[in-house]
Structure formats: structure tokens, C-alpha cells
Amino acid sequence: MLEELLKYDAELFLFLNGLGSESWDGLWLFITEKYSSIPLYLFLLFVIYRRWGVKTTLVILVSVALMITTSDQLANLFKYVLFQRPRPCRVEALRETMRFVADGCGRYGYFSAHAASSMAAAVFLGLLLKEKWKYLPFLLLFWAVVVAYSRIYLGVHYPLDIITGMFFGGALGWFFFRVQKWARNHWNLP
Numbered sequence: 001m002l003e004e005l006l007k008y009d010a011e012l013f014l015f016l017n018g019l020g021s022e023s024w025d026g027l028w029l030f031i032t033e034k035y036s037s038i039p040l041y042l043f044l045l046f047v048i049y050r051r052w053g054v055k056t057t058l059v060i061l062v063s064v065a066l067m068i069t070t071s072d073q074l075a076n077l078f079k080y081v082l083f084q085r086p087r088p089c090r091v092e093a094l095r096e097t098m099r100f101v102a103d104g105c106g107r108y109g110y111f112s113a114h115a116a117s118s119m120a121a122a123v124f125l126g127l128l129l130k131e132k133w134k135y136l137p138f139l140l141l142f143w144a145v146v147v148a149y150s151r152i153y154l155g156v157h158y159p160l161d162i163i164t165g166m167f168f169g170g171a172l173g174w175f176f177f178r179v180q181k182w183a184r185n186h187w188n189l190p
């Protein structure tokens with residue numbers, strides 16, 4: 001059953017990866033770049049600071065830093081210790097039919113740290129700011145899905161890598177949102 005699931009995962013990867021074209025490659029390389037999200041996150045940081053001030057913003061920043069660190073380390077644990085599933089760009093049988101656009105190809109890919117981190121940030125920030133902007137959570141979730149898909153487009157992750165990363169990222173986003181809420185209540189911060 002696991003072999004059949006992995007076979008379908010590879011087939012879906014080839015389909016989704018094959019949707020790309022050279023004219024769009026630059027955009028997807030930009031989207032997948034970690035630094036491309038900095039303007040969005042700086043804007044949201046400014047909004048958080050303006051709404052809650054320095055002390056609460058520091059609690060939120062520490063929570064986000066712990067969340068991203070946890071997300072990355074959990075992905076590394078899955079990739080390098082627990083599963084060691086080669087990325088599609090490392091599989092000989094796929095190289096002939098896939099599009100490889102990324103600048104490099106890491107060794108293992110299950111699960112995607114990009115998908116996990118972007119989904120964690122989307123869930124955390126969406127929950128944090130939903131009262132001010134009710135559509136922001138949907139926009140952030142859409143952005144996280146786009147970032148996650150970029151990893152398939154570039155040829156470095158299977159769909160199952162992405163789905164698992166998004167699941168763990170969403171769970172971590174919710175958990176650390178609760179942690180920062182507890183910390184703010186504990187220290188009587190707004």
C-alpha cells in the first residue's frame with residue numbers, strides 16, 4: 001500500500017511539475033526564495049507593533065522565532081533521521097521526464113520545510129490578526145499554498161512532502177499562537 005501511495009505521489013508530482021514553462025520559471029524561483037516574503041512580514045510586523053506596542057510585539061516575535069525554529073528542526077528530523085526519502089531531483093527514473101528549475105537539489109525531501117514554515121506563519125499571523133482584517137487569514141493561507149507549490153514546480157519536492165509540511169506547519173502555527181496568547185495573558189499584556 002505504501003509503495004502504491006508513493007507511486008501516485010510521483011505521478012502527481014510529474015503532472016504538477018510538468019505544468020510549468022520557461023516563461024514562468026523566474027517568478028517561481030522568486031516566490032520560493034525565503035527573502036521574497038520579507039516585505040509582507042515587515043508590513044505585518046509594523047501592523048502588530050502599531051496595534052499592541054513593543055512588549056507584546058516582542059512576545060509575538062519570540063513566539064514566531066521559536067515556531068520557525070521548531071518547524072525547521074522537525075522537518076530536518078523527518079528528512080535526515082526518520083525517512084530519508086530522496087527528493088524527486090535525486091531520482092534517476094524521474095530526471096528524464098521532470099522539469100528541474102531549482103538552483104540546487106538537496107538530498108532528502110520528506111517533508112518540506114518551506115511548506116511547513118510558510119503555513120505555520122500563515123496560521124499564526126492569520127489567527128493573530130483576523131479580528132482586524134477578516135480576509136487576511138485567507139490571503140496568508142493562499143500565499144502559503146503558493147510558496148508550497150513552488151517547491152513542486154521547481155522539482156525539489158513531491159506533493160506528499162508539501163501536504164505533510166503544510167499539516168505540521170498549520171499545527172505548529174496554531175500551537176505557537178496559543179503559546180503567545182498564554183504568555184500575553186500571563187504577563188498581563190494586551
